[in-house]
Amino acid sequence: MPDEKKSRPSGCPMHAAPTLLGEGELSYNDYLKVPELLSLQLPQSNPAHHDEMLFIIIHQAYELWFKLVLHEMESAIRFMAKDKILLAHHFIHRINSIMKLLVQQIHILETMTPIDFLAFRDRLKPASGFQSAQFREVEFVAGLKDPSYMKYFRERPEYLALLQRRFEGPDLRSTYYALLRRQGFAIPENAAEREAKGDDTLAGPMIQALLPLYREPSKNSQVYILSEALVEFDQQLSFWREHHVRVVERVIGAKQGTGGSSGVEYLRSTTIKRCFPYLWQVRTHLEDGV
Numbered sequence: 001m002p003d004e005k006k007s008r009p010s011g012c013p014m015h016a017a018p019t020l021l022g023e024g025e026l027s028y029n030d031y032l033k034v035p036e037l038l039s040l041q042l043p044q045s046n047p048a049h050h051d052e053m054l055f056i057i058i059h060q061a062y063e064l065w066f067k068l069v070l071h072e073m074e075s076a077i078r079f080m081a082k083d084k085i086l087l088a089h090h091f092i093h094r095i096n097s098i099m100k101l102l103v104q105q106i107h108i109l110e111t112m113t114p115i116d117f118l119a120f121r122d123r124l125k126p127a128s129g130f131q132s133a134q135f136r137e138v139e140f141v142a143g144l145k146d147p148s149y150m151k152y153f154r155e156r157p158e159y160l161a162l163l164q165r166r167f168e169g170p171d172l173r174s175t176y177y178a179l180l181r182r183q184g185f186a187i188p189e190n191a192a193e194r195e196a197k198g199d200d201t202l203a204g205p206m207i208q209a210l211l212p213l214y215r216e217p218s219k220n221s222q223v224y225i226l227s228e229a230l231v232e233f234d235q236q237l238s239f240w241r242e243h244h245v246r247v248v249e250r251v252i253g254a255k256q257g258t259g260g261s262s263g264v265e266y267l268r269s270t271t272i273k274r275c276f277p278y279l280w281q282v283r284t285h286l287e288d289g290v
């Protein structure tokens with residue numbers, strides 16, 4: 001018989017053998033800070049509306065997952081920069097699994113009736129998804145660096161500084177282009193900078209550079225697998241945008257957002273954003289000039 005008092009949990013504390021905690025030993029609740037976590041759901045409505053708990057928890061859950069997504073993106077970028085392609089893929093693959101969950105999670109909000117949401121929505125103003133610094137960090141670290149979103153953090157210098165660092169820091173898109181160049185693909189110098197400036201002349205050379213990879217995936221299978229994982233990431237992010245806007249339309253119709261945007265109309269305009277547009281476009285041209 002194992003000494004249950006002495007045996008320490010290994011890995012997931014939920015699945016360890018039953019343990020009688022000794023004084024000062026690490027417990028599940030201490031390790032995961034469960035009491036602190038469960039003390040953070042504070043409704044604005046008074047008396048608290050039943051559905052506000054759902055609204056708070058779903059947003060907090062998203063923010064926790066965004067934290068992990070950013071953590072994994074940093075690793076993917078680090079390994080890409082060292083040409084450790086399969087290791088970079090490992091982390092992008094994990095991000096994609098998380099993103100699939102995030103796409104589905106938004107639909108829990110459809111169990112809230114529009115009239116129930118209206119009962120506490122006004123209390124939330126002017127709080128808005130525009131102020132999710134982590135969502136904007138995910139965009140910036142992916143390579144979608146639109147500085148105009150910084151205005152939503154004007155009153156919060158700590159977030160502004162964070163976003164400024166992400167804006168200037170490494171991102172998936174430019175790190176991927178640099179990797180492609182080192183692997184022998186003819187990606188133009190400063191492609192990421194030119195892309196950010198909306199340089200129309202970039203599309204032709206970028207597609208030419210990517211055609212060999214997509215015409216003969218087996219010749220550069222690691223780069224191909226990584227590229228498709230990046231497309232998957234892009235796809236999941238755009239799925240999230242599409243599912244979010246559909247849920248928003250179902251809950252508030254064509255009302256303005258609490259952050260002052262036109263609401264559904266604005267959100268719909270974001271669904272065309274792509275982190276890796278040329279990886280999407282190259283497919284159209286596979287048989288050109290063959």
Ligand code: HEM
Binds near residue numbers: 128129
């Ligand atoms: C009933 C539920 C929800 C409604 C009605 C709603 C509504 C909106 C609206 C109208 C906007 C546009 C900005 C504005 O004017 O405020 C927006 C943006 C945003 N929302 Fe939601 N939202 C909901 C749930 C969520 C959830 C669960 C998340 C999870 C993180 C989220 C994250 C965001 C983000 C990140 C943005 C900025 C998107 C961008 O600029 O591309 N929203 N939301």
